[in-house]
Amino acid sequence: MRAVRWHGRDDVRVDRVARPAAPGPGQVRIAVAWTGICGTDREEWRHGPLFIPGNAPHPLTSAIAPITLGHEIAGHVLEIGPDVDGLRVGDLVAIDPNLFCGTCWWCLRHEIVLCPAYGALGFSRDGGLAEEVIAEAFQCVVVSAGTDPASAALAEPLSVGVRALRRGRLRLGESVAIVGAGMIGIASLAAARAAGAGRTIVLDPNGARRELAARLGADLVLDPGAPDALEQVRDVTEGRGADLVVESAGVPGSAATALALARRGGRCAVVGISARPSEIDTLDLAVRELEMIGVMSHVWDEDFAAAVRLLERGALGADDVVALRLPLERAVEDGFASVGRSDLPGVKVLVSPAVRA
Ligand SMILES: [Zn+2]
Ligand SMILES: [Zn+2]
Structure with missing residues (x-):
């Protein structure tokens, strides 16, 4: 063969x-x-x-x-x-x-x-x-x-999105911001919507990817380089910032962007893999009691099986x-x-x- x-x-x-x-x-x-x-x-x-x-x-x-x-x-x-x-x-x-x-x-x-x-x-x-x-x-x-x-x-990439939300402890109605609209970002969006997220926001510098995210139901799509990106995220989250941020871009600066988008006391699930270490503001992390949570792959009986159920019902x-x-x-x-x-x-x-x- x-x-x-x-x-x-x-x-x-x-x-x-x-x-x-x-x-x-x-x-x-x-x-x-x-x-x-x-x-x-x-x-x-x-x-x-x-x-x-x-x-x-x-x-x-x-x-x-x-x-x-x-x-x-x-x-x-x-x-x-x-x-x-x-x-x-x-x-x-x-x-x-x-x-x-x-x-x-x-x-x-x-x-x-x-x-x-x-x-x-x-x-x-x-x-x-x-x-x-x-x-x-x-x-x-x-x-x-x-x-x-x-x-x-x-199912495999979707299960990574499922795990990001599980590790990020998404609760019904919470707002989710997703940094990076590649396959894992799109998978996280589909899983978040299926899991009962409130507002969903997707940030990507690529216009075609933003359109894809909008087509799949994101409430707000943004270029992370836009000067008012943070303001726009706050506008749709009652002025607070996102409850949960999924960092799925894995490019220099994307972890810092993700933290900035989180509300005080918010969580940031980091899926994006970057070859280079990223700089983050640990003072901001401490003062705003943010959580950064690593996300690796998926587990066969929980994340992966859940992803298959989502695919069966057309979430993606x-x-x-x-x-x-x-x-x-x-x-x-x-x-x-x-x-x-x-x-x-x-x-x-x-x-x-x-x-x-
Ligand atoms: Zn893969
Ligand atoms: Zn073992």
Whole structure:
């Protein structure tokens, strides 16, 4: 079968590899329908290895490069291994890529993203940029049959937005400001609206992205560089500022922008990843009793399952956000290279082994 494999920095190839062997106990074999690609795939390609075990085997999976990329996966169950309940051949599933040891101090507290041996399909074990993938049954969330499989591939990024709101302790009716309207910002908007947020505000310098956020129901969209941006946010939040801010831009200055938008006593959930440390005003943080909360990935049974339920009821769909639908052969040159491009009419690139090159 064809698989998009990371061999080294600037060396990702579409290889011919053997189909996966029969699934082991607790595992299933999946025919991939769609796989999303994101900034992390691009980073592995251009600057890796970051999460990929490039030189030494991964402590949990023992895998080592070359490894098949792809961690935002939806597909159909082809074969079921021993000791698997709740899945049937033909089921459409979205796959939570996260892997963890299950026995360490953090795993026992269900804080699996903090597991020292944490890994994921598409980084530490072969992922979904291929015709087939082996997944653990617990990673597979069945998606109702009426759901577009391309939308099911949005479950992974949507679950990051769900976790940002969970970690940020969003309560019904609270105002939410979102800094950055890339895929995670848009996912946070969709999840916040579905979760009963009050006013939603989205800030992004890109006009097309602001339009997308407005189309998806944001009450106010703003250019963070506008001189009156803070005033406008206060105007729609009874003069206070946002109860919860989601920082999903991850660019220099965006963490400071996020803190400035929060009300006194407000929370700021930080999802955006920036290679460089950000400067923040700790005096302001102390005096206004702000909270900054880190958000990492998602947990399979809470965030990911919730994201699938949101997709099923149309809180977000592929037609809303997908910029490009590519064949596997073009995943790197046209896919990874396009991630983050601001001139595309959407914020997500999807790849399918069934689309013809
Ligand atoms: Zn991703
Ligand atoms: Zn663990």
